[in-house]
Amino acid sequence: MSKRDRWEQLKSWFSLLNEAGKRFSTPPRHNDLVPRFDAAEADLVPGQRIRVTQQHPWGVMVEIPGHEGISTPALRLRPWRTEDAVALVATHRDPLLRRWLTTSLVSDTEARRWIDDQSEGWATGVRFSFAILECRGKNGDAGRPVGHIAVTATDSSKALATVGYWTSAEVRGRGIAGRALEVVSRWALGSQRIMPLTRLDLLHAVDNHASCRVAGKCRYALRSILPAQPPAFPHEGHLHVRINSDA
Template sequence: MTIVLQVPGAGSVSALLMRPWRSDDLPALVAAHRDPELRRWLNTSLTDEAQARHWLDRQATGWATATRFSFAVVADTDDRSPRGLVAVTVGTAGSAEVGYWTAGHARGQGVAARALETVSQWALGAQDIVPLTHLDLCHAVANQASCRVAVRCGYALRDLLPAAPPAYPDIGHRHVRTT
């Protein structure tokens, strides 16, 4: 299954495309994961090409089984290297968890919010692919940028999550968006 979503631009902001990850994204994926700010918030960091290749294989499996829809966010220009990620991981009883990150060179351009909004609308409207009624978005309380993106995209703060080391060493927020 291949799904490509378009995110329109506005004013001087360029349009984006969201598509499944590909093997030729590997160098950009490894480069993005070298960013200390990104690694600070991820519970899994890719440190070399072998790990990145394994990660890409898991994303392809997620698409094939309709259990995880991991989109590479790319500029809708000649340079279509990844600017970020938005992923929807299907849970149970009509729920899914969304996650996202933005590569260092693309931060501050509205990439995360525009991509998250587009994927959220798609996920809640893709009843023929996977019937979802609500999306959960979790982030560390200290990650204020993620909190702003969540709120901007209509995710209401629902719960304060306790720390769960080692994967989640800090307390977190759980935001929810429903159909």
């Protein structure tokens, strides 16, 4: 399937998503392209001081503290970089991950093009795309990316967006996706000043039970079941929703 055909399939699912989910009438709070802060700390998650730092010329870095005594490392969420291409391709070789992704990256060229698309999303204010890194050691050094999370606007007002995520095989099952999703959801629906979001939609295949558990833990309510849209979406999908009053 060509990139254009795959995008048409995605638009078809977004159309079904909009019909299935109730529109909320909360007016936009802001619509600035560039965040109004350089660095800030906030209780995005009760009991945790989450540091949010603006990256220049665009992008945001989020630092999530770990938990002492239970071997839970801190996480760093930052924009994807060109040097991440090799690690990105290696991660995409995982058969389970490839099963759920609509696009699998098989070469460094494809990975760099994908990273360029993520950077463009930050620059145009229509997508927050983060590489997820674990910070280990005494100095809290971050290694290579072990996951991805992105918030992508799906309507012209930027009030509605979808959120998607994945983690690499070696860290799967350690709660990284849930920690990242909760913090990004709170930030996206709360203090950020790039998109005037009032609602986040989360879609996954019906048989992706792990993703469904993560969505439920992060207070994304199951709204409806979307019909299959083969070949890009050969199975039915779950639509989960979180609104800004939940942030």
